Amino acid sequence: MRQTLTELYDARVSAGLLRADPAQAAVLADLESLRAWLEANATRRVGLFAGLFAKPVTPPPGLYLWGGVGRGKSMVMDLFTESVDITAKRRVHFHAFMQSVHKGMHEARKTGTDDPLAPVAQAIIADTRLLAFDEMQITDITDAMVVGRLFEKLLGAGVVIVTTSNRPPKDLYKNGLNRALFLPFIALLETRFTVRELVSPTDYRQHRLTGQQVYFHPAGRVTAQIDAIWTDLTGNAKGEPLALPVNGRSVTVPRFANGVGRASFWDLCARPLGPGDYLAIASAIRVLILEDIPRLSASNYNEAKRFVTLIDTLYEAKVRLICSAADTPERLYLEGTGAFEFERTASRLREMQSADWAS
Ligand SMILES: Nc1ncnc2c1ncn2[C@@H]1O[C@H](COP(=O)(O)OP(=O)(O)O)[C@@H](O)[C@H]1O
Ligand SMILES: [Mg+2]
Incomplete structure (x- = not known):
């Protein structure tokens, strides 16, 4: 029988694996509706790739979950990602993922394309409906300059993104070089994601x-x-x-x-x-x-x-x-x-x- 995230969480609490934490439980409710949507639309093509005659469906906003270290952000996100019953899902460490993006762009440049990000994004879109990033952190100008366009492409194609971070969007890439160019990405996070702080008292x-x-x-x-x-x-x-x-x-x-x-x-x-x-x-x-x-x-x-x-x-x-x-x-x-x-x-x-x- 399909269990809700809350039920899965409670089962872990009963088994003594987790301590009941209302702040964590509250986030599960947001994730439950995202999960339901993903499962209902698992095979439906969305966004840009909606069939010519099919009505395009717009995915619900993704989740940007931030908070102090050890609050259970990764645990909550993993519980969600593991339980979503679709195959086209990926859980990646943000930093490692961006490295593979840069590598892909480097390869694409050799073909003389003027948008090396396009084939990289396309490859992700082709087999991903849900992308879960752990530990989004932007410290590097190369990431800062690419991540916004990448997210635009992914969201435009109907990929649902969830992410964890230690900072709220407005503090990402704080004091970074050319930060003005990064601000549209912050706006994107703030408008197209549900931004939630995990305010658990416990590390x-x-x-x-x-x-x-x-x-x-x-x-x-x-x-x-x-x-x-x-x-x-x-x-x-x-x-x-x-x-x-x-x-x-x-x-x-x-x-x-x-x-x-x-x-x-x-x-x-x-x-x-x-x-x-x-x-x-x-x-x-x-x-x-x-x-x-x-x-x-x-x-x-x-x-x-x-x-x-x-x-x-x-x-x-x-x-x-x-x-x-x-x-x-x-x-x-x-x-x-x-x-x-x-x-x-x-x-x-x-x-x-x-x-x-x-x-
Ligand atoms: N409610 C909880 N009860 C017990 N252990 C927990 C609970 N939430 C998280 N943990 C554990 O605490 C550690 C830190 O959690 P994690 O999700 O990695 O934190 P964060 O990503 O916020 O830094 C992990 O080992 C995780 O399994
Ligand atoms: Mg974590």
């Missing part, structure tokens, strides 16, 4: 980690515990690589899902990465699971130095850190240049373990 991500052990040693024997944390925070997502642009290059977090990144020490500290890379990572994720931190010494001075920069950056950005290491923070780097400075890093690693850190 559930923080809540889930409170009292949770987050620093494990010795590494190697603790993989199962780290896996359990990953499962809890991501809802057992497989995760996918997250490539982030840094000055024309890109840095990759090997596994990413639902705001949580997972990498080994070797992925992030044994490669020639620098402060810019760590900054990009810290601003794209909320939790980092960093595995296999080894004992460090003068022989791996470069790795140790990068590790210090990484921890400083995560600390400043208030990213939650979960790690497995060869030893306690104080015993990770006992001798070699910089061992003294490492004391500060060890102290930060301690501080980042405390229950209320970053809350």
Whole structure:
């Protein structure tokens, strides 16, 4: 039997998977009507592609769901996306999606087209009726200049868009370069979307980690515990690589899902990465699971130095850190240049373990 979103949500509450939260429940009502519409119009061609004689149907406005971190925006959106009974749906991380758009436009330019966005949009429209974006965030001028036209094309073709974000539309791309050119996109969001703030009092991500052990040693024997944390925070997502642009290059977090990144020490500290890379990572994720931190010494001075920069950056950005290491923070780097400075890093690693850190 088909269950409403509210029923699906209540079932999770009864099963002890979620705590009942009226703010979340309220958003489900908006999403329920969107779901009903999508299912009723699953095969009907809409907008531009309405048949010549069929009356075009205009989809209802999409949902722009914003609010503080850990309020359950992604959870609510995923519950909706999973339950909509149509096949032409896609759930994507906004940033990863925009990267694929740029890549597609780059390919299209080679064919000499004067609108490289058109074939990219067309390919999306061809198999998507519902597009769910997680974590819309505009920091990059290349995204800022493309996203408006892209949304126009998608909405014009009847694609229903839902999105989560940490900011209201008017604060997107705040202080960005050429922001005037971006304002029509804000107007589009404000007029063609239902803009909703998820005003839950609880940061559930923080809540889930409170009292949770987050620093494990010795590494190697603790993989199962780290896996359990990953499962809890991501809802057992497989995760996918997250490539982030840094000055024309890109840095990759090997596994990413639902705001949580997972990498080994070797992925992030044994490669020639620098402060810019760590900054990009810290601003794209909320939790980092960093595995296999080894004992460090003068022989791996470069790795140790990068590790210090990484921890400083995560600390400043208030990213939650979960790690497995060869030893306690104080015993990770006992001798070699910089061992003294490492004391500060060890102290930060301690501080980042405390229950209320970053809350
Ligand atoms: N009502 C709730 N009860 C318990 N856990 C929740 C609830 N809502 C969300 N969570 C969990 O809290 C974490 C953060 O939720 P998420 O949807 O990722 O937040 P946001 O996208 O707003 O940052 C996730 O692990 C999620 O499953
Ligand atoms: Mg989220």
